[in-house]
Amino acid sequence: MKDKNNDSESTNREKVEAMKLEIALKLGTIFGRNLEDASKEQMYRATASVLRDRIMQQWAYSKEKVNKTDGKELYYLSMEFLMGRFFDNFIMNLMLQEDVTTACSELGIELKELQDIEPDPGLGNGGLGRLAACFLDSLATLGYVGHGNGIRFEYGLFKQKIADGYQIELPDSWLEHGNIWEVAKPEEPEIVNFGGELEKKMVDGRLIVEQKNCYRIKAIPYDMPVVGYNSGVTNTLRLWGARSTKHLNMGLFGRGQYMDAIEEKELAEVISKILYPDDNHVEGKSLRLKQQYFFVSASIQSIIRKYKKNGNDVRELPDKVVIHINDTHPGLAIPELMRILMDDEGLGWTEAWSITSKIFAYTNHTILPEALEKWKVDMFKELLPRVYEIIHEINERFCKVLWERYPEQWDKITEMAIISYHEIHMAKLCIVGSFSLNGVAKLHSEILKETVFNDFYDIYPEKFKSITNGVTHRRFLLKANPGLSKLITSSIGDEWIKDASRLKELESFAKDKGFQEALAKTRLINKEALAHDIMSQLGIKVDTSSIFDVHVKRLHEYKRQLLNVLHIMHLYNRLKENPDLEMHPRTFIFSGKAAPGYHRAKLIIKLIHSVAEKVNHDTSIQDKLKVVFLENYCVSLAEKIIPATDVSEQISTAGKEASGTGNMKFMLNGALTIGTLDGANVEMSELVGDDNIFIFGLTIDQVDEYWRQGNYHPYKLYEGNPNLKQILDQLLEGFFNQEESHLFNEIYQDLLYGDGSRGDTYYLLKDFQPYCDAHGLIDKTYGNKSAWWEKSIINIANGGYFSSDRTIEEYSEKIWHLPKHNFEQKM
Numbered sequence: 001m002k003d004k005n006n007d008s009e010s011t012n013r014e015k016v017e018a019m020k021l022e023i024a025l026k027l028g029t030i031f032g033r034n035l036e037d038a039s040k041e042q043m044y045r046a047t048a049s050v051l052r053d054r055i056m057q058q059w060a061y062s063k064e065k066v067n068k069t070d071g072k073e074l075y076y077l078s079m080e081f082l083m084g085r086f087f088d089n090f091i092m093n094l095m096l097q098e099d100v101t102t103a104c105s106e107l108g109i110e111l112k113e114l115q116d117i118e119p120d121p122g123l124g125n126g127g128l129g130r131l132a133a134c135f136l137d138s139l140a141t142l143g144y145v146g147h148g149n150g151i152r153f154e155y156g157l158f159k160q161k162i163a164d165g166y167q168i169e170l171p172d173s174w175l176e177h178g179n180i181w182e183v184a185k186p187e188e189p190e191i192v193n194f195g196g197e198l199e200k201k202m203v204d205g206r207l208i209v210e211q212k213n214c215y216r217i218k219a220i221p222y223d224m225p226v227v228g229y230n231s232g233v234t235n236t237l238r239l240w241g242a243r244s245t246k247h248l249n250m251g252l253f254g255r256g257q258y259m260d261a262i263e264e265k266e267l268a269e270v271i272s273k274i275l276y277p278d279d280n281h282v283e284g285k286s287l288r289l290k291q292q293y294f295f296v297s298a299s300i301q302s303i304i305r306k307y308k309k310n311g312n313d314v315r316e317l318p319d320k321v322v323i324h325i326n327d328t329h330p331g332l333a334i335p336e337l338m339r340i341l342m343d344d345e346g347l348g349w350t351e352a353w354s355i356t357s358k359i360f361a362y363t364n365h366t367i368l369p370e371a372l373e374k375w376k377v378d379m380f381k382e383l384l385p386r387v388y389e390i391i392h393e394i395n396e397r398f399c400k401v402l403w404e405r406y407p408e409q410w411d412k413i414t415e416m417a418i419i420s421y422h423e424i425h426m427a428k429l430c431i432v433g434s435f436s437l438n439g440v441a442k443l444h445s446e447i448l449k450e451t452v453f454n455d456f457y458d459i460y461p462e463k464f465k466s467i468t469n470g471v472t473h474r475r476f477l478l479k480a481n482p483g484l485s486k487l488i489t490s491s492i493g494d495e496w497i498k499d500a501s502r503l504k505e506l507e508s509f510a511k512d513k514g515f516q517e518a519l520a521k522t523r524l525i526n527k528e529a530l531a532h533d534i535m536s537q538l539g540i541k542v543d544t545s546s547i548f549d550v551h552v553k554r555l556h557e558y559k560r561q562l563l564n565v566l567h568i569m570h571l572y573n574r575l576k577e578n579p580d581l582e583m584h585p586r587t588f589i590f591s592g593k594a595a596p597g598y599h600r601a602k603l604i605i606k607l608i609h610s611v612a613e614k615v616n617h618d619t620s621i622q623d624k625l626k627v628v629f630l631e632n633y634c635v636s637l638a639e640k641i642i643p644a645t646d647v648s649e650q651i652s653t654a655g656k657e658a659s660g661t662g663n664m665k666f667m668l669n670g671a672l673t674i675g676t677l678d679g680a681n682v683e684m685s686e687l688v689g690d691d692n693i694f695i696f697g698l699t700i701d702q703v704d705e706y707w708r709q710g711n712y713h714p715y716k717l718y719e720g721n722p723n724l725k726q727i728l729d730q731l732l733e734g735f736f737n738q739e740e741s742h743l744f745n746e747i748y749q750d751l752l753y754g755d756g757s758r759g760d761t762y763y764l765l766k767d768f769q770p771y772c773d774a775h776g777l778i779d780k781t782y783g784n785k786s787a788w789w790e791k792s793i794i795n796i797a798n799g800g801y802f803s804s805d806r807t808i809e810e811y812s813e814k815i816w817h818l819p820k821h822n823f824e825q826k827m
């Protein structure tokens with residue numbers, strides 16, 4: 001045993017020495033610097049290049065192995081991939097944590113400092129994009145070949161700054177210093193056509209369709225490796241960048257034409273310039289449609305090209321390829337594959353459709369009506385004439401089927417048609433064109449079957465599935481919370497890292513005083529680190545023995561940050577009444593971006609700041625309340641906040657949050673949840689039991705009942721509850737913002753003078769008192785330390801279910817049917 005230890009110590013030493021040497025060499029070859037005069041940025045790039053060399057080898061090795069097996073592959077099409085930083089994730093997944101940490105520290109720099117240099121690419125808005133990123137991690141880790149396809153946005157989601165309590169948006173130019181992890185392949189472009197006219201002719205009895213006078217755009221692949229945790233499979237995230245097909249030719253062009261040529265180049269490249277900053281909201285702009293078709297067309301073309309390169313027959317495509325469409329944004333992949341099979345491969349409609357309808361699987365992410373995609377036929381037809389024709393034909397044939405089933409029921413057929421009232425309904429196209437449709441949590445999938453897509457469920461019951469979302473517990477627990485991870489491993493071993501269901505074994509430690517104390521200690525250390533960041537960013541001193549109560553996610557009315565604020569105002573009023581009120585001190589932490597055009601969400605950010613300003617500076621409440629807003633919520637900030645959280649706020653109006661994934665990250669880190677019976681909260685509460693989660697508020701059935709009856713009367717709630725009345729009156733009086741006292745009037749008006757179809761649409765007033773009561777119970781529970789930590793342990797132990805590894809296994813079993821590869825990491 002001792003010898004073995006010595007052995008591994010000496011090989012570690014060799015590995016560390018080799019790494020130090022490599023880093024020093026890179027400094028020389030890349031920057032012409034040595035260790036003494038290198039900047040931090042140069043150290044980062046040198047260290048990253050050392051990792052990159054290893055990853056490239058691993059990637060090539062994985063491709064070679066996979067090619068030999070010739071098994072089925074998955075392509076995951078998504079407008080968004082919210083990947084987070086790569087550097088520290090690669091180090092973790094390559095199992096190089098110790099080696100790199102030691103090497104760096106012996107070279108005189110802390111690994112942490114290097115990590116913070118890498119930009120955090122914001123190529124997504126929130127949950128949907130982060131889900132795609134978690135899936136890629138789990139796919140590679142579990143040994144599945146599943147590649148991502150998306151857009152290489154030059155500008156990701158805006159950087160959020162707060163000035164005078166207001167959100168300011170700044171561009172996120174994440175590529176400014178280059179992207180060390182990508183491999184550009186300008187020699188493998190795909191051409192994407194827009195506009196023009198269709199020319200049809202009959203050749204040998206076959207209809208040939210050609211697109212003439214199109215606007216042609218080049219799609220350049222930029223490939224990034226997706227390294228699994230201690231896995232031999234390295235997959236590819238392929239992001240497409242738009243380029244002009246025209247070259248600038250100074251010899252041929254006169255001065256004016258030269259400038260025109262440059263302008264045209266700019267116009268082409270605008271397609272992959274910037275991510276639309278809307279979460280759960282559609283933008284019916286033609287540029288958005290161009291973005292979607294651009295990346296979908298390039299992806300499908302390159303999938304077919306790769307498939308055919310191996311001499312395969314397109315008729316057997318469904319045996320070798322499955323394509324997943326993440327929400328309807330990549331839904332044009334369906335008619336695009338039809339187009340290629342017919343126009344390029346020469347198949348007839350029936351054969352092309354028989355292939356296409358076996359390839360695609362679609363995930364629905366939301367039922368909010370403002371997020372369901374529709375395209376105006378006129379705009380669509382002009383931009384994508386051939387694709388429009390194909391969708392039109394899909395619709396004609398689908399309506400024929402409907403007619404046979406529901407003869408003469410025109411209303412029903414119009415209701416279900418893919419094209420109606422001069423609009424193309426993307427969700428309907430996706431349901432008809434896919435062999436599988438799934439919701440992202442049990443409750444959400446039921447809503448799809450019973451209400452939103454009930455008509456389609458009648459026709460295609462076999463397509464409907466439910467797969468509850470998950471998150472990669474390696475990024476959000478193992479990496480983000482090293483203290484807790486060590487504690488877990490020392491208690492149950494390290495198998496949980498690749499098999500999160502093993503976390504269940506922690507349940508036997510739930511009452512263990514030693515474990516509880518150790519857990520409390522790791523939490524305190526994480527809170528101290530966050531308190532330090534809060535101090536240096538905002539100059540606010542927070543008490544690390546207070547309850548850290550955290551609400552971080554996109555700012556959206558349905559997520560009800562406003563309800564949280566109302567509760568804080570309520571607590572403040574109680575403390576003003578009675579400064580000796582018995583209550584454990586609380587620190588309320590918010591973070592989240594509002595869409596730039598979403599006035600109400602931005603006003604709520606201002607309200608949070610106004611309340612914070614008043615509360616934080618009022619010495620009479622003896623530091624019992626603090627309110628903090630951390631700017632620029634992103635993956636790397638989430639990784640800092642979540643491990644320091646005591647209470648996780650998941651308080652959406654029941655029926656509005658399809659699943660949520662933030663809720664899962666908190667649970668895995670041992671925060672206790674205060675939440676509604678919405679999305680995956682329902683399953684969380686089933687797993688831990690009512691005693692270990694703070695559930696409150698209207699159920700979805702109660703919300704629906706109000707909606708149907710039209711008998712919601714918020715004004716009565718206001719009149720009947722003096723605490724609530726006080727708060728709302730304070731909004732009207734400008735109590736929290738004396739200089740601009742009218743600022744929040746519109747919130748007051750909306751909350752009070754509505755009936756549920758307008759006004760207090762999200763039932764804040766109805767849920768206010770139950771929410772306050774749930775918080776009261778939290779305060780009481782926190783007083784009993786051992787009860788609190790017991791609940792926390794039970795949450796961690798049951799959080800394993802929400803690993804995206806479990807989610808991916810379910811997708812593979814129920815939808816994709818992928819072979820699992822089991823080759824070793826080549827390190």
Ligand SMILES: *Cc1c(COP(=O)(O)O)cnc(C)c1O
Nearest residue numbers: 126127553634635638660661662
């Ligand atoms: C997990 C995550 C989200 C999703 O959070 P929800 O609470 O499910 O809305 C959004 N943004 C980032 C940066 C995340 O990491």
